[in-house]
Amino acid sequence: xxxxxxxxxxxxxxxxxxxxxxxxxxxxxxxxxxxxxxxxxxxxxxxxxxxxxxxxxxxxxxxxxxxxxxxxxxxxxxxxxxxxxxxxxxxxxxxxxxxxxxxxxxxxxxxxxxxxxxxxxxxxxxxxxxxxxxxxxxxxxxxxxxxxxxxxxxxxxxxxxxxxxxxxxxxxxxxxxxxxxxxxxxxxxxxxxxxxxxxxxxxxxxxxxxxxxxxxxxxxxxxxxxxxxxxxxxxxxxxxxxxxxxxxxxxxxxxxxxxxxxxxxxxxxxxxxxxxxxxxxxxxxxxxxxxxxxxxxxxxxxxxxxxxxxxxxxxxxxxxxxxxxxxxxxxxxxxxxxxxxxxxxxxxxxxxxxxxxxxxxxxxxx
Amino acid sequence: xxxxxxxxxxxxxxxxxxxxxxxxxxxxxxxxxxxxxxxxxxxxxxxxxxxxxxxxxxxxxxxxxxxxxxxxxxxxxxxxxxxxxxxxxxxxxxxxxxxxxxxxxxxxxxxxxxxxxxxxxxxxxxxxxxxxxxxxxxxxxxxxxxxxxxxxxxxxxxxxxxxxxxxxxxxxxxxxxxxxxxxxxxxxxxxxxxxxxxxxxxxxxxxxxxxxxxxxxxxxxxxxxxxxxxxxxxxxxxxxxxxxxxxxxxxxxxxxxxxxxxxxxxxxxxxxxxxxxxxxxxxxxxxxxxxxxxxxxxxxxxxxxxxxxxxxxxxxxxxxxxxxxxxxxxxxxxxxxxxxxxxxxxxxxxxxxxxxxxxxxxxxxx
Numbered sequence: 001x002x003x004x005x006x007x008x009x010x011x012x013x014x015x016x017x018x019x020x021x022x023x024x025x026x027x028x029x030x031x032x033x034x035x036x037x038x039x040x041x042x043x044x045x046x047x048x049x050x051x052x053x054x055x056x057x058x059x060x061x062x063x064x065x066x067x068x069x070x071x072x073x074x075x076x077x078x079x080x081x082x083x084x085x086x087x088x089x090x091x092x093x094x095x096x097x098x099x100x101x102x103x104x105x106x107x108x109x110x111x112x113x114x115x116x117x118x119x120x121x122x123x124x125x126x127x128x129x130x131x132x133x134x135x136x137x138x139x140x141x142x143x144x145x146x147x148x149x150x151x152x153x154x155x156x157x158x159x160x161x162x163x164x165x166x167x168x169x170x171x172x173x174x175x176x177x178x179x180x181x182x183x184x185x186x187x188x189x190x191x192x193x194x195x196x197x198x199x200x201x202x203x204x205x206x207x208x209x210x211x212x213x214x215x216x217x218x219x220x221x222x223x224x225x226x227x228x229x230x231x232x233x234x235x236x237x238x239x240x241x242x243x244x245x246x247x248x249x250x251x252x253x254x255x256x257x258x259x260x261x262x263x264x265x266x267x268x269x270x271x272x273x274x275x276x277x278x279x280x281x282x283x284x285x286x287x288x289x290x291x292x293x294x295x296x297x298x299x300x301x302x303x304x305x306x307x308x309x310x311x312x313x314x315x316x317x318x319x320x321x322x323x324x325x326x327x328x329x330x331x332x333x334x335x336x337x338x339x340x341x342x343x344x345x346x347x348x349x350x351x352x353x354x355x356x357x358x359x360x361x362x363x364x365x366x
Numbered sequence: 367x368x369x370x371x372x373x374x375x376x377x378x379x380x381x382x383x384x385x386x387x388x389x390x391x392x393x394x395x396x397x398x399x400x401x402x403x404x405x406x407x408x409x410x411x412x413x414x415x416x417x418x419x420x421x422x423x424x425x426x427x428x429x430x431x432x433x434x435x436x437x438x439x440x441x442x443x444x445x446x447x448x449x450x451x452x453x454x455x456x457x458x459x460x461x462x463x464x465x466x467x468x469x470x471x472x473x474x475x476x477x478x479x480x481x482x483x484x485x486x487x488x489x490x491x492x493x494x495x496x497x498x499x500x501x502x503x504x505x506x507x508x509x510x511x512x513x514x515x516x517x518x519x520x521x522x523x524x525x526x527x528x529x530x531x532x533x534x535x536x537x538x539x540x541x542x543x544x545x546x547x548x549x550x551x552x553x554x555x556x557x558x559x560x561x562x563x564x565x566x567x568x569x570x571x572x573x574x575x576x577x578x579x580x581x582x583x584x585x586x587x588x589x590x591x592x593x594x595x596x597x598x599x600x601x602x603x604x605x606x607x608x609x610x611x612x613x614x615x616x617x618x619x620x621x622x623x624x625x626x627x628x629x630x631x632x633x634x635x636x637x638x639x640x641x642x643x644x645x646x647x648x649x650x651x652x653x654x655x656x657x658x659x660x661x662x663x664x665x666x667x668x669x670x671x672x673x674x675x676x677x678x679x680x681x682x683x684x685x686x687x688x689x690x691x692x693x694x695x696x697x698x699x700x701x702x703x704x705x706x707x708x709x710x711x712x713x714x715x716x717x718x719x720x721x722x723x724x725x726x727x728x729x730x731x732x
Contacts, residue, residue, distance in 0.1 A: 048561020050634070054682045101564055127564045130571025136555075136564040139597045165706045166565060189502075195414020198467055198493045198502040199532060205496025231505045268416070316420045340531045 040065015041094040042173045043087035045080055047072050051099040051125075055170055062336065063329025064174035067092040079105055081112040088116040095176040096122045097169055101137040106154070113158035118359060121176045121352045122160045125169040126151045159355035161348045168344045174334035175345035179310035181353040182262035185209045187346065188255030189235035192242035192268030196339060197235030200265055200314065203343030209350075211235065212261050218254050225250045235267075242271055245292040249299045256307045262350070263310040265342055266300060269293070269335070270317030270324045293324045301331045310349060314342040406431015407460040408539045409453035411446055413438050417465040417491075421536055428702065429695025430540035433458040445471055447478040454482040461542040462488040463535055467503040476524050483525035484725060487542045487718045490526050491535040492517045525721035527714045534710045540700035541711035545676035547719040548628035551575045553712065554621030555601035558608035558634030562705060563601030566631055566680065569709030575716075577601065578627050584620050591616045601633075608637055611658040615665045622673045628716070629676040631708055632666060635659070635701070636683030636690045659690045667697045676715060680708040 037056040044066055046052040052071045059066055068090065070083045080100065087096045096116065103109050116122055128137030129148040155162045163169040185208050191197035201211055211234045214222075219232050225247050231237035236255065241247045248266065256264050276289035304311040313328055314336040325335050336342035403422040410432055412418040418437045425432055434456065436449045446466065453462045462482065469475050482488055494503030495514040521528045529535035551574050557563035567577055577600045580588075585598050591613050597603035602621065607613045614632065622630050642655035670677040679694055680702040691701050702708035 046561070048559065048564065050557070050559020050562040050682075051565065052561075053559070054562065057682050099561065101561065127561070127568045130568050132571035132575055132577045133564055133568030135577060135599075136560075136567035136601050139560075139599045139601075139603070165704065167704060167706075191416070193414065193416020193419070194502075194505075195412070195418075195465065195467065195493070196416040196420065198414065198499055199417065201502035202493045202496050202499030205498035209498055211498045211501060233501075233505045235502050235505075237505070316416075316423050338531065338533060340533075 037069065038063070038065040039067075040177060041067050041092060042097055042170075042177050043068040043090060043093040043095070044097045044099075044173075045070045045072065045083040045087065046099040047075070047080065047101045048099060048127075049073070051127075051166060054166055055097070055099070058167065058170035062171055062174040062334045063325075064170065064177050064334055067094075075104060079108070081105060081109040084109070084112050084116060084122070088112070088119050088122075094120060095173050096120055097173045098122065098124045099166075099169065100124055100126045101128045110154060110158050113160050117159035117352070118356065122158075123163055123169060123172045123176065123348065124155065124160050125163040125166055159352070159359065161352050163348070164344065165341075167338070167341055168348075171334070171336060171341040172345045172348040175310065175312060175349055176352070178332045178334055179263075179304070179312070179349065180308045182310050182346065182350050183353060184262040185347065185350045186212050186260050186262045188212055188252075188258065188261045188264045190248060190251040190255065190264065190266045191235050191237050192239075192248075192271050194231065194235075194237040194239070196267050196314075196316075197231075197237050199339040200267060200343055201235055203340045204265075204346065207343070207347035207351075209343065209347060212255075212258060214254075218258075222251065222254060242268060243275070245272065245296050248296050249303070252300050252303055252311065256303050256309055256311065261309065263312070263346055265312050265314060265346065267314045267339070267342075268316075269297060269300075269313050269328065270315045270322045272296075273322055273324045274317050290323055294327045297324055297328045297333070298331065301328070301333055304333075310346065312336065312342050312346060314339055403435065404429070404431040405433075406543060407433050407458060408463055408536075408543050409434040409456060409459040409461070410463045410465075410539075411436045411438065411449040411453065412465040413441070413446065413467045414465060414493075415439070417493075417532060420532055421463070421465070424533065424536035428537055428540040428700045429691075430536065430543050430700055433460075441470060445474070447471060447475040450475070450478050450482060450488070454478070454485050454488075460486060461539050462486055463539045464488065464490045465532075465535065466490060466492045467494045472520070476520060479524035479526050483718070484722065488524075488526045489529055489535060489538045489542065489714065490521065491529040491532055525718070525725070527718050529714070530710065531707075533704070533707055534714075537700070537702060537707040537711045538714040541676065541678060541715055542718070544698045544700055545629075545670070545678070545715065546674045548676050548712065548716050549719060550628040551713065551716045552578050552626050552628045554578055554618075554624065554627045554630045556614060556617040556621065556630065556632045557601050557603050558605075558614075558637050560597065560601075560603040560605070562633050562680075562682075563597075563603050565705040566633060566709055567601060569706045570631075570712065573709070573713035573717075575709065575713060578621070578624060580620075584624075588617065588620060608634060609641070611638065611662050614662050615669070618666050618669055618677065622669050622675055622677065627675065629678070629712055631678050631680060631712065633680045633705070633708075634682075635663060635666075635679050635694065636681045636688045638662075639688055639690045640683050656689055660693045663690055663694045663699070664697065667694070667699055670699075676712065678702065678708050678712060680705055 038059040049071050087093050128134045187209050189197050226241045236251045238247050272293040273290045276286050280286045328335050404425040415437050453459050494500045553575050555563050592607045602617045604613050638659040639656045642652050646652045694701050
């Protein structure tokens with residue numbers, strides 16, 4: 001059979017029942033997929049072909065790229081932990097992402113992951129965790145899928161970060177690929193719309209995220225830039241102040257330089273571009289508006305680099321052809337379309353930071 | 367002040383601190399939003415302006431339309447239960463959707479909802495349910511937001527359906543707006559990719575969804591159309607059989623006509639169009655391929671109408687300019703981009719069906 005023939009020729013292979021591999025960084029695409037991934041430093045291993053294709057689509061959405069992709073299918077030869085090991089030692093890869101249905105060699109996977117997370121974050125989406133999903137998985141790649149409880153224990157013990165949706169898998173990988181790690185879960189939120197600030201705060205709260213308080217001095221300072229009806233607390237709701245390009249930068253800076261802030265989420269970038277395109281007839285004027293917002297984006301990215309804290313962007317303008325959003329992605333800022341996904345990305349980074357710190361702490365005898 | 371002046375003139379108003387209202391069916395747009403909603407029969411009331419704008423964007427994504435939109439802001443005059451009451455009695459509205467942050471008159475809202483759900487489904491997203499979210503909500507519309515537990519009890523008692531994300535709010539409304547209700551949670555899945563079938567099955571399993579079994583006769587029958595390596599069970603994984611236009615229709619029909627099936631989810635529509643656009647140079651041939659898939663879509667919609675069971679479509683091609691996806695939306699089939707959202711939509715319909723049946727059951731004395 002195929003396996004014996006391969007062994008005889010000292011050839012190793014992925015599959016069967018898979019849609020191929022690709023090495024984005026060397027432009028090798030041995031792949032059955034209508035979508036090609038963006039180039040980047042996330043290496044992705046998948047036990048299913050269609051989740052692989054879905055994920056490649058998501059690389060464009062969030063503005064994150066892949067370095068490698070391997071679809072394992074039913075793992076006649078190469079196993080998932082072997083690919084993971086390769087990714088962990090691959091200099092072109094900064095983040096490892098995995099779609100798992102059923103793990104054949106759990107012990108080896110756990111060993112590989114446990115050591116691996118000390119080098120790079122490993123984000124994993126596991127399907128086949130409910131009765132319905134398990135039955136579907138058994139027919140698909142022909143192996144027993146584990147239960148919800150078992151896999152939860154596996155991620156806790158190894159330090160792999162678990163994504164709860166396929167979208168989160170790539171959304172979380174995007175954050176790891178581009179951001180410094182937060183040292184905790186204290187967040188500053190700047191938003192151009194109060195309601196969306198509440199939704200993001202809630203989504204953070206579900207996973208232990210907290211909002212920092214503004215001092216009186218900070219409120220005074222922001223009063224100088226914001227309209228009188230701004231929120232005067234975190235989330236900093238700029239209301240219509242957002243149409244002044246200076247405002248988003250001042251708000252972000254006020255939050256990120258606070259000692260206790262671990263990271264900032266900016267909600268609504270792209271709003272100037274959207275309104276300008278809608279309401280301004282004159283082309284030069286429109287161009288000026290869009291440029292002013294691209295400039296905001298650049299300055300926000302610089303704040304992240306200066307303070308070495310993560311800054312994530314979320315906006316409802318993420319899915320449309322927005323030059324501001326594209327500029328952010330080009331500068332290495334992932335852009336999220338959903339308040340829930342951006343929150344999960346921040347919390348995942350904090351969780352990984354916690355795990356690594358816990359492991360690295362030297363053993364102290366009593 | 368504004369309220370007193372309005373009362374004197376017998377004028378009622380929404381706001382303050384809001385972005386307006388619109389009546390899509392009469393083309394009234396008194397609204398500050400860069401996005402206009404699609405026209406349809408979902409009436410939406412929002413306590414926040416930005417969630418309103420987000421939702422209008424989502425109407426295009428899922429292919430569902432709005433009949434009315436009201437942004438209440440801080441509810442100086444008109445309250446959320448009054449708008450809900452109006453929507454419930456509005457002949458242009460089939461589904462009521464609400465974004466809530468903080469409820470001022472809980473008793474009235476519960477009364478309105480309890481009676482309302484017997485006429486129309488009410489889908490609600492509630493923010494401000496965590497500590498972080500609550501604090502943000504208090505600053506935003508200036509009222510106390512309730513806790514997670516309280517609001518869970520409210521939805522259970524009233525029969526309102528709770529959306530867990532902003533995307534689900536519109537995704538669920540889209541299903542109610544277009545589909546017959548499922549009588550239970552037994553699902554048939556047809557998928558062009560095994561992995562995605564597993565993810566959908568899992569997402570259904572989380573909320574009590576079950577997969578029906580295929581009989582030997584049904585497997586035999588499908589053997590005639592599907593390639594030898596198809597899954598031979600539910601989810602029906604067509605593998606590369608999907609490139610034959612007949613296959614998706616035969617699979618859907620086999621599942622939907624089964625007595626015990628309450629609804630069908632079809633995953634991957636748009637795949638022929640995507641591959642044809644990628645690989646076929648000849649324009650006429652390409653047109654032929656796309657047309658063949660539009661034709662599949664039409665026949666699947668007819669199956670839904672004939673059997674009066676819900677059929678939902680999910681595909682990774684939903685976000686790109688796909689003529690097949692647009693055709694489905696035009697025919698009143700919402701199209702989901704995420705396996706998690708499509709599953710939540712199906713489960714929400716089943717939950718609503720359960721509630722209404724329970725209420726309608728006549729009182730039987732012991």
